[in-house]
Amino acid sequence: MSSFRPRPNLGDIAAALGVSVATVSNALSGKGRVSADLIARIRKKASDLGYIPSMTGKALRTGRSGVLGLVLPDIAHPLFPQLAQAIAQAAEDVSYGILIGDSRGDIAAQTDAINWLIERGADGLIVVPRRGSRIGDIGRPVAVIDSPSTPGNTVAADHWGGGRQIAEYLLSQGHRRFVIIAGSSNSNVQNDRIGGIRSSLPDTVTSEIIWVEDIEQKSGTGCDLGLSAKVSEGFTAFCAVSDLHALRALMELQRAGIRIPSDASVTGFDDLLWSSVLTPALTTMRMDMRTIADIAVASLLNEIETMARPPRDGGTSSNPTSSWPPAEAQRPSVPMQLIIRQSSGPAPAVEFHPRRNTLS
Structure with a gap:
C-alpha cells in the first residue's frame, strides 16, 4: 500500500535552493525584485518537485477563485x-x-x-x-x-445552417416528401433546425412537422408517432432534429417492416456517442x-x-x-458538419406498401 505524501509547498522549494519563502513567492507570482536567473531556477525547482499553486492563496491575492x-x-x-x-x-x-x-x-x-x-x-x-x-x-x-x-x-x-445542409443532402438523393420530427416548439435550437430545413425545400416539395411533445400529451409517453402511415402516404425522408428522436423513428419504422434506407431515410442531429453503432448507423449533423x-x-x-x-x-x-x-x-456561430452513414440513401423508385398477412 502506498503511503500519503504531502504536496510540495513554497517552504520545500525555498529549502532546496537556500532562499527565503518570500523570494520563492515573489518569483512564482512575478512580484518583487528577483533576478531573472533566480526566477528561472525557482520555477524549474518548483516544476521538478511537482509544486501546484494553492488556489486559495491565489484567490486571496487576485480576488478570483479560478x-x-x-x-x-x-x-x-x-x-x-x-x-x-x-x-x-x-x-x-x-x-x-x-x-x-x-x-x-x-x-x-x-x-x-x-x-x-x-x-x-x-x-x-x-x-x-x-x-x-x-x-x-x-x-x-x-x-x-x-x-x-x-x-x-x-x-x-449554426443550427439553421445545419438544417439547410441536411435538407440539401436529402434533396440531392431524390427525396421530395419530408417528415420533420421535433420535440417541442418552445426550443429555439429545434426551431432553427426546422427553419433551416424548410428554407431549403422548393415549393414542389411536401413537408410536415411532427411534434413529439404534442402527440405524447394525447397518447402517452413513448407512443407510436404514426410514421409507418406517413411512409404509406409516400413520405420518404424523416428528418429528426435530434439523434434521440431519430433513434425513436428508426425503431418505429423497423418494427413496421420498413427497410432503412431502402424504403425510407432517417437523419438526426448532434452525432451522439452511440449514433455510429446503431443498425443502420445514423446520418446526422455534428456540432464542433x-x-x-x-x-x-x-x-x-x-x-x-x-x-x-x-x-x-x-x-x-x-x-x-x-x-x-x-x-x-x-x-x-460555428458551422455544423454533415456525417453521412447508412440510415440514409436515394429515395425509393416506387412507393412503399405495407406487407399484409395472408391466410393460406
Missing part, C-alpha cells in the same frame, strides 16, 4: 456531458476549473443553479439555458450557449463542440478581465454598476 460555473439544462441528456467535457478542457487550458449545476429542465432549478454557483465564488458562468428561457444580467460575467437566434446568445452551432467551448470560455474570460481592469478615473471597478449582460463573441 473557477467557472457551468449550468446545463439536463445533465442526463447524452449531449450535455459531451459539451461539459469540451468546456472543462477549454477551461483547463487557461488554468480554470469547472463547477457544474443542473437545471433539470426547470426554470426555477436553473435560477437556483445559477445562484448556487455564484455563492460558491465562480468568477463567471457559462449557461446552456432551458428551452425557451433567456439569460439576462445575473450580476456576474456570463456566456450563453443556445442558438444564434436567441437574444443574448454568446456562441452556438470544442470550438464552441473555446469561444465561450475566451469570451467569458474577456468579460472577467474587463471586470478586474482598473478604470481610467482611478475607481475600484471598470464596471461599478456590476451590470453584466451576456458576453459577446467575435464568432457567434
Whole structure:
C-alpha cells in the first residue's frame, strides 16, 4: 500500500535552493525584485518537485477563485456531458476549473443553479439555458450557449445552417416528401433546425412537422408517432432534429417492416456517442463542440478581465454598476458538419406498401 505524501509547498522549494519563502513567492507570482536567473531556477525547482499553486492563496491575492460555473439544462441528456467535457478542457487550458449545476429542465432549478454557483465564488458562468428561457444580467460575467437566434446568445452551432445542409443532402438523393420530427416548439435550437430545413425545400416539395411533445400529451409517453402511415402516404425522408428522436423513428419504422434506407431515410442531429453503432448507423449533423467551448470560455474570460481592469478615473471597478449582460463573441456561430452513414440513401423508385398477412 502506498503511503500519503504531502504536496510540495513554497517552504520545500525555498529549502532546496537556500532562499527565503518570500523570494520563492515573489518569483512564482512575478512580484518583487528577483533576478531573472533566480526566477528561472525557482520555477524549474518548483516544476521538478511537482509544486501546484494553492488556489486559495491565489484567490486571496487576485480576488478570483479560478473557477467557472457551468449550468446545463439536463445533465442526463447524452449531449450535455459531451459539451461539459469540451468546456472543462477549454477551461483547463487557461488554468480554470469547472463547477457544474443542473437545471433539470426547470426554470426555477436553473435560477437556483445559477445562484448556487455564484455563492460558491465562480468568477463567471457559462449557461446552456432551458428551452425557451433567456439569460439576462445575473450580476456576474456570463456566456450563453443556445442558438444564434436567441437574444443574448454568446456562441452556438449554426443550427439553421445545419438544417439547410441536411435538407440539401436529402434533396440531392431524390427525396421530395419530408417528415420533420421535433420535440417541442418552445426550443429555439429545434426551431432553427426546422427553419433551416424548410428554407431549403422548393415549393414542389411536401413537408410536415411532427411534434413529439404534442402527440405524447394525447397518447402517452413513448407512443407510436404514426410514421409507418406517413411512409404509406409516400413520405420518404424523416428528418429528426435530434439523434434521440431519430433513434425513436428508426425503431418505429423497423418494427413496421420498413427497410432503412431502402424504403425510407432517417437523419438526426448532434452525432451522439452511440449514433455510429446503431443498425443502420445514423446520418446526422455534428456540432464542433470544442470550438464552441473555446469561444465561450475566451469570451467569458474577456468579460472577467474587463471586470478586474482598473478604470481610467482611478475607481475600484471598470464596471461599478456590476451590470453584466451576456458576453459577446467575435464568432457567434460555428458551422455544423454533415456525417453521412447508412440510415440514409436515394429515395425509393416506387412507393412503399405495407406487407399484409395472408391466410393460406
